[in-house]
């Protein structure tokens with residue numbers, strides 16, 4: 001895991017699967033970052049990962065499942081922790097989760113991070129090329145504007 005804790009402490013940063021009890025925490029992280037929370041509750045659970053420092057949530061990222069495709073959403077790191085590899089650890093964790101769950105591809109929509117995700121193999125794709133079921137998701141249909149950039153990455 002490429003995560004650097006603050007030099008003054010040896011408390012670990014951990015990445016764990018979310019549970020229903022984390023929903024409000026993740027909603028708060030997203031609201032702080034001005035990211036959409038629409039439909040967050042619909043597939044909230046083990047498809048989401050939580051990053052913690054000394055037991056305190058500092059980031060999250062989730063994958064919603066639509067058939068054999070995943071929709072990566074809600075990638076967020078607390079502002080105080082950005083640039084230290086927490087997002088990197090979360091993204092690697094979720095891509096591994098996608099592979100473990102037999103997903104064949106992962107999609108995402110973004111208005112803020114189109115230059116971040118190519119390092120993980122995501123490439124821009126036409127919006128209407130996404131799986132039809134995924135296009136009906138609240139993230140696709142409501143939360144992200146038509147101008148959002150759509151990206152896709154094959155798994156495996």
Ligand SMILES: CC(C)(COP(=O)(O)OP(=O)(O)OC[C@H]1O[C@@H](n2cnc3c(N)ncnc32)[C@H](O)[C@@H]1OP(=O)(O)O)[C@@H](O)C(=O)NCCC(=O)NCCS
Pocket residue numbers: 033035074075076077078081082083084085086087088089109110111112113114115116
């Ligand atoms: C995007 C985000 C999750 C990345 O988490 P992070 O812990 O800061 O990222 P890491 O420390 O793993 O990686 C830092 C690197 O990513 C780059 N980066 C971070 N956010 C970026 C962005 N929005 N666009 C392009 N590059 C970005 C940094 O410049 C840095 O680059 P470097 O390695 O070349 O120096 C975090 O910045 C965040 O919460 N942003 C606001 C919410 C957001 O836009 N989420 C994406 C929704 S699709």
